[in-house]
Amino acid sequence: MSKQSVISARVDTETLALVDKLAAAQGRSRAWFVNKAVLDYVEQESAMLAFLQEGEDAITNGDYYTQEEMELWLAERQASRARQRRAAG
Template sequence: MSKTSVITARVDTDTLALVDRIAAAQGRSRSWFAAEAVRRMAEEEAAFLAFVQAGIDSADRGELIPQEEVFAHLRARRMKRHAA
């Protein structure tokens, strides 16, 4: 196993009770649950930041769609959905 570090977070009593209930139901410790939650959130945020950066990079390369074209596409989709 890789080296670990300790972090501290304050949570309200309702959140702590929920964490304890879920951890117990899964046969896990509070510590495992917290570490897993932090890992998942960090991965989601990293993926989101990469997605945003990809958009920025595309814009920097001039790969843009004019606003009028986007609105026309959305109007067409809305009309198709309402026609069904």
């Protein structure tokens, strides 16, 4: 079993009531529910930070498109689709 630590947090009474309601509906304790909520949030935020870092690294390595390059690509794609529609129609 992993080592556990105790933390405390101040929450408004409405939030605490919702926590208790959801925990009871799932047959879980308040502590289990709060731990799960914190874990889920930490995992989501960690994934977001990793995603942002990947983008920053790509920029640093020059692996990106400028606004002008993207606009040109989109215009070419739209023109190609228009030609395909005309040829099919």
